[in-house]
Amino acid sequence: EPEVTxxxxxxxxxxxxxxxxRCVPISNHLYFYWYRQILGQKVEFLVSFYNNEISxxxxxxxxxxxxxRPDGSNFTLKIRSTKxxxxxxxxxxxxTRPGTQYFGPGTRLTxx
Amino acid sequence: xxxxxxxxxxxxxxxxxxxTLSCTYDTSESDYYLFWYKQPPSRQMILVIRQEAYKQQNxxxxxxxxxxxxxxKSFSLKISDSQxxxxxxxxxxxxGGTSYGKxxxxxxxxxxxxx
Numbered sequence: 194e195p196e197v198t199x200x201x202x203x204x205x206x207x208x209x210x211x212x213x214x215r216c217v218p219i220s221n222h223l224y225f226y227w228y229r230q231i232l233g234q235k236v237e238f239l240v241s242f243y244n245n246e247i248s249x250x251x252x253x254x255x256x257x258x259x260x261x262r263p264d265g266s267n268f269t270l271k272i273r274s275t276k277x278x279x280x281x282x283x284x285x286x287x288x289t290r291p292g293t294q295y296f297g298p299g300t301r302l303t304x305x
Numbered sequence: 306x307x308x309x310x311x312x313x314x315x316x317x318x319x320x321x322x323x324x325t326l327s328c329t330y331d332t333s334e335s336d337y338y339l340f341w342y343k344q345p346p347s348r349q350m351i352l353v354i355r356q357e358a359y360k361q362q363n364x365x366x367x368x369x370x371x372x373x374x375x376x377x378k379s380f381s382l383k384i385s386d387s388q389x390x391x392x393x394x395x396x397x398x399x400x401g402g403t404s405y406g407k408x409x410x411x412x413x414x415x416x417x418x419x420x
Contacts, residue, residue, distance in 0.1 A: 224406055236350070236396060236410040249407055252386055282348055291406025296350035 195219045197297035205303045214300045216268045216285030225268045226286040275304045307332045307398050311411035315369045319419050321357045326414045337381045344394040382388030392418040
């Protein structure tokens with residue numbers, strides 16, 4: 194069964210460094226999403242991406258964040274200058290149309 | 306704005322018994338979806354069950370069923386014949402059908418299953 198994959202599973206970085214989190218959505222899916230979950234808290238929406246552009250973003254998704262679909266398979270989330278409060282689990286999700294989203298296993302980001 | 310509220314931070318159940326997790330929501334959308342996701346210690350998000358708002362019939366998936374009360378904006382999850390593997394964090398989520406489908410999650414309920 195097709196699944197969403199994410200790499201790396203765990204990323205440790207120093208405050209102020211740039212990180213890129215990678216996702217490979219399910220191949221025939223058209224809508225892509227990033228969510229984050231700070232430890233012990235609920236899952237929060239960051240951004241949705243459709244037709245090669247951002248379709249919606251939350252207030253969390255400020256100028257430090259960007260997303261890209263550089264080729265036909267990858268979907269990336271970049272954080273330009275990481276802060277301590279960016280430490281969280283980051284989930285990628287995809288779907289064929291708005292409705293059920295299929296989540297990847299997550300990337301745990303630790304900012305030191 | 307869409308909101309989802311799970312008022313039970315923790316629940317526990319004996320193995321083989323039944324437990325119900327509560328969820329209430331608010332949305333101005335007329336077309337929306339509701340979901341329950343399970344998050345085990347691995348933190349993977351696993352879809353348990355989904356309900357389309359336009360469907361009056363409550364969704365069921367094996368031991369999992371929902372009680373969808375649209376007028377009351379309530380969406381509870383019933384787990385029958387609970388198993389040790391059901392122990393996890395459970396999140397209720399709301400997706401708007403007319404938007405690009407972002408999900409709004411509740412705070413989660415930690416379910417403990419006692420042998």
